[in-house]
Amino acid sequence: MSTHNDNHQLLWGVLLGSLVTASSITLYLNLSSSKKHSPRHRRDSLDSNHLCPPGNIRGMEIVDGVDGLIGNTPLMKIRSLSEATGCTILGKAEFLNPGGSAKDRVALNIIKTAEEQGLLRPDNGSTVFEGTVGSTGISIAMIARAKGYNAWIVMPDDQAKEKYQLLEKLGATVEKVRPVSIIDKRQFVNLARTRAEEFSKDGEASKEAQGYFADQFENRANFQIHYQTTGPEIYRQTGGKVDAIVLGAGTGGTLSGISTYLKSLLPGLKVFLVDPQGSGLYHKVKHGIMYSPTEAEGTRRRHQVDTVVEGIGINRLTQNFDIGRVHIDDAFRATDEEAVKMARYLVREDGLFVGSSSAVNCVGAVRAARKLGPGHVIVTLLNDSGQRHLTKFWSDEYLKENGIPYELKDEDTIDTIVR
Numbered sequence: 001m002s003t004h005n006d007n008h009q010l011l012w013g014v015l016l017g018s019l020v021t022a023s024s025i026t027l028y029l030n031l032s033s034s035k036k037h038s039p040r041h042r043r044d045s046l047d048s049n050h051l052c053p054p055g056n057i058r059g060m061e062i063v064d065g066v067d068g069l070i071g072n073t074p075l076m077k078i079r080s081l082s083e084a085t086g087c088t089i090l091g092k093a094e095f096l097n098p099g100g101s102a103k104d105r106v107a108l109n110i111i112k113t114a115e116e117q118g119l120l121r122p123d124n125g126s127t128v129f130e131g132t133v134g135s136t137g138i139s140i141a142m143i144a145r146a147k148g149y150n151a152w153i154v155m156p157d158d159q160a161k162e163k164y165q166l167l168e169k170l171g172a173t174v175e176k177v178r179p180v181s182i183i184d185k186r187q188f189v190n191l192a193r194t195r196a197e198e199f200s201k202d203g204e205a206s207k208e209a210q211g212y213f214a215d216q217f218e219n220r221a222n223f224q225i226h227y228q229t230t231g232p233e234i235y236r237q238t239g240g241k242v243d244a245i246v247l248g249a250g251t252g253g254t255l256s257g258i259s260t261y262l263k264s265l266l267p268g269l270k271v272f273l274v275d276p277q278g279s280g281l282y283h284k285v286k287h288g289i290m291y292s293p294t295e296a297e298g299t300r301r302r303h304q305v306d307t308v309v310e311g312i313g314i315n316r317l318t319q320n321f322d323i324g325r326v327h328i329d330d331a332f333r334a335t336d337e338e339a340v341k342m343a344r345y346l347v348r349e350d351g352l353f354v355g356s357s358s359a360v361n362c363v364g365a366v367r368a369a370r371k372l373g374p375g376h377v378i379v380t381l382l383n384d385s386g387q388r389h390l391t392k393f394w395s396d397e398y399l400k401e402n403g404i405p406y407e408l409k410d411e412d413t414i415d416t417i418v419r
């Protein structure tokens with residue numbers, strides 16, 4: 001008996017030993033072959049088609065560069081919201097992307113598409129310009145570094161200061177401007193377009209360097225990457241068992257891409273927009289007209305969307321939103337107070353530390369659960385982490401100064417937070 005066991009153990013030992021040796025050799029070959037790559041070689045391998053292959057959600061494989069870390073994010077059950085509503089509320093953990101948000105997908109696809117169209121070539125001083133409230137800029141700066149471009153980011157000067165700091169650390173040029181209306185040529189998106197044109201005209205083009213305006217609001221590559229990756233991932237992760245999607249919209253690329261993909265497979269799926277205060281999209285969906293009550297009341301404090309929430313809410317119709325507008329079944333609002341308290345509730349109940357747009361999404365998920373009733377599966381996105389919002393959305397001083405109630409009482413529940 002003992003001899004039989006010894007032989008058995010010996011056999012397993014030999015087998016295990018060979019496996020370990022084979023894996024070590026593969027690992028060594030992978031590492032040594034990647035060492036031989038010139039920087040250009042590695043840059044050429046960046047490709048949104050190489051987002052982790054299907055099924056390999058955060059798997060064991062070695063990925064090739066930062067782009068290998070983009071996408072295939074986990075889908076997390078938010079226990080507190082699920083228990084409180086009787087629905088299964090799932091948040092896609094986009095904050096786990098290497099640049100910290102879903103915008104990594106978009107930045108990679110915008111740059112890759114421009115390269116395919118011959119509008120950008122790396123390693124010759126070419127510069128990607130973008131007007132953004134931050135997240136897209138951070139993703140563009142990261143991909144630009146990896147691919148051999150410079151990044152020039154134009155931003156309104158009232159965003160959380162950690163975003164400017166991050167951009168600078170990533171080597172981007174940051175141009176801060178006063179928030180003004182979109183009809184003003186100094187508005188951050190308009191100015192980014194102008195800067196790209198100036199760059200190409202000012203003789204840089206003769207040195208082959210090109211200025212490329214990423215234009216996330218109107219660029220279809222934004223919608224497309226969510227259609228090609230985020231939507232299919234949600235379908236696979238839920239096995240197609242999803243009753244509703246709830247999302248806020250900035251450019252609208254996420255909402256349009258995911259809903260266009262999922263509705264083609266699940267015609268019964270409900271798509272809900274959740275809109276922060278000061279944004280006109282809620283009214284656009286409900287009544288066909290872009291309108292925010294703060295315009296009529298004359299109480300608007302800012303030129304952009306009048307909210308503490310960053311990244312979502314807008315007062316114009318963009319192409320990326322318009323592509324998927326037909327799929328939106330209904331819209332909800334979320335106040336600043338609801339978003340702030342929701343974020344604090346998620347930390348208290350789940351240990352989940354999210355940014356402002358994710359908190360709005362969760363308010364929307366609760367409203368969707370109430371509308372549909374218990375037993376439904378509702379998916380939303382956790383766009384970025386609270387770490388990017390410490391000095392504004394997560395700052396008690398900032399909220400106090402701006403008259404936004406933020407204190408969560410022990411007795412507060414989802415029913416007192418989302419009214």
Ligand SMILES: Cc1ncc(COP(=O)(O)O)c(C=O)c1O
Nearest residue numbers: 135250251252253254311357383
């Ligand atoms: C943190 C964050 N969440 C959500 C969004 C909205 O995504 P989309 O532009 O696809 O509507 C953005 C857009 O900038 C963002 O920065």
